[in-house]
Amino acid sequence: MKKRLLALILVLILASSMALIGCSKTEDPTDAPPAETPSETEEESPAEEEDKDDGLSIMYWNIGADPLTIDPVLNGASDGGDVINQTFEGLVREKSGTVYPGIAESWEVSPDGLTVTFYLRESKWSDGSPLTAHDFVYSWKRGMDPATASEYAWIWEYTNVVGSAEAVNGGSLDDVGVKALDDHTLEVKLNTPTDYIVSLLSFYHFLPTKQSSVEAGPDGAWAKDPKLAISNGPFKLTSYKIGEGLSLVKNEHYWNADNVKLDGIEGKFIDETATGYQAYQSGELHFIPPISIPAAEVPRLIAEDPNFYVFPLLGTYYYNFNLDLDMWQDVRVRRALTLAIDRELITETLAAGQVPAAGFVPPGFLDADGKDFFETSGNYGIPTDNSGVEEAKKLLAEAGYPDGKGFPEFTIMYNTNENHKLVAEMIQEMFKTNLGLNTKLENQEWAVFQDTRKAGDYELSRGGWLTDFMDPMGLLSIFTTENAYNDPNYSNPKYDELLSKSALTRGKEHFDLLYEAQDILMTELPIIPVYHYSDMMMASPKLVGWDRSVLGTVDFSGAELLD
């Protein structure tokens, strides 16, 4: 009797658990009707098949990881930025370094450079309501408001907008120099003339968000909810499935909708490299980011595949000397270590288009004379190959450590990652062979590493910096005294003075100050520059017209799929 009762209970439990799973099945996004999630159900090259089936031009794009947020104001990551650039549009849009009018039809800078006035075109949100200058004011103040706690709020300090840096630190939002003169005129007051301000405003943090949407849900939840995700860019969100992907369709209310050729975009969140690469190879994806490109394939792709693209990225990979330690006090030692590295060998081994770095500012910044800052500044006597080794040996001997004798063993620290490990092993070998220095390698999980580095609990540690606006100042300023990102704990009053002066100047004067600052940095060498970053991607030959910003955000507003 007891047994029968038990069996009954068991059956009931099983049945109810089945029912539970059955229930959730209907809610499960993966079971959405095929009409809304077209194509990847087909067997052969579905992307192509589907296009012909219903005549719609849908691009399949691997975004990479599931973005933490796609609310422009809250976002702080590049994958989120890539999505936002398709769904929103700021005052201007930047493609390949050229600034195009966006929601602003035109703008003018006052003679003293302290007032920028934007004249907005008649444009609409994706729900058809009018978009005005007030929306920009709302959105920007939301970004500065400490209550919003936007990760990127610090960028306001570099905009030089009156009162914005104070607002970020809790000052009044009413004192901020951003004003809607009328529905279509936006006035921005600056503390100091800022040449890069217009192009900077194409960055995702400055794109407009609609107050009624934002306030309808907590903490940026609106941006992933198709019902609330009202945007103003070439595309709008129609579905978002956690961990799986999102769907965008052309936004008919976009002011430039006539020039948007794609009917929609299916974005996928495939973070496994081999899976994304394979799906691209079999035609299931049209566009894949660096995360989907296997490192081992890159040399072959560079050599053979016209659909593989490499672009410079505005940033630098380097090592920090912990300047609080006695061992690094002699600049001859720091220079010896810097010269002992064969940067060309490292970039050739990594083989992803990186540029050997002899300075901190990467290629891509034009100075007042239109010359590339990187080229004009030269190499500071730091060869990119191994021809500096003799000088390095001499310097180390002069410092009292001939052939490395007597110099303490030190640890090279990096965050756990295959590429960081490879670079660390190579420089370990170069220090040993070229200078006779013994080193140990240590890696830490990245969040731990961040803490260690910040606490100055290291001897030599990996560093990397990418900038978000078109001025070398954004890079050089991190080594000013007390800067939150000054990991080597470098301090030079002259350097600090040059940087603070450069923030207040424009044109030739501005760049001369920055050239001088980098001279100091590369003479005193608180860091060992290794290489300048690169960005890579693969795009199907059928996909044309796509673009990217120099800061590395993809742009499909003008993309088109050929038959």
Add this chain to the structure above:
Amino acid sequence: MATYFLKRIVSMVVTIILITIIAFSMMHTIPGGPFTRERPVPPEILRALEAKYNLDDPLPIQYLNYMKGLVTFDLGPSYSKVGTTVNELITSGFPSSAKIGLLATLLIVGLGVPIGVISALKQNSKLDYFVMIIATLGITVPNFVIGTAIIYFFSGKLGWLPGFGLNSPLAYIGPVIALSGYSLSFISRLTRSSMLEVLRQDYIRTARANGIKEFSVIARHAVKNGLIPVVTYIGPMIATILTGSFVVERVFAVPGLGRHFVESITNRDYTTIMGVTVFYAAFYMIMVLLVDIAYVIIDPRIKFGEDK
């Protein structure tokens, strides 16, 4: 029996509380926090973020607040995926994981047990050797290798299967095979060895001597007893498999629960770490309870612990 269940449920609740305390303190012990970024967040914004999520309260208060939410099944907001709650992460991820997991479990039990029984009956035959070699391979080859190989050949080279996602019946094949590989092999080996042991028992000889049909001897007496160790393994296995595998879900780009176990730790997403840990623990304990009930049904010698 009612007291038995009551005892079990009380002990489950106590276990969950202990687990939350351990997980909570461990997660706050490791360096880094939910807002540690490649580019460090400036101190003033970090303060604003911590205030927003009440991370500036003393830890015991934070723990009590968390437990308050847990009682009402409110697992809190995810710290890294802004605007998403941990409840949403679990309810959106679990169905996908459970669907693959359930299919994998059916495959494992439906195939693994018969294979083990047949191998045991035909011990030392060619079939036995063949099956056991395959099973050894299944145990030793990691699931990401199986998964990547399936994608490479069946979706890449042959184009038979979709390369990612779970949007068609065919898409389930890859993840289910990759997920079952290890357990399928393990179960068939386990069934085989346990069957071999049972077949040597006196009561089997007696049953045969009594002239009971061979099929009946195997099905009624041998298999039933041989399954006890298998059932012990299957309970926790179901809990593990249904809550998703990080590796398999990553390789096949399945929007499941498994990835949150690993990603939440990398992101120091405290609420998600707690949420998935509690979910998994509760699920695991329920499966173990079901196993204990199953023992009683299979083996009449086992009784609920009333006599203790």
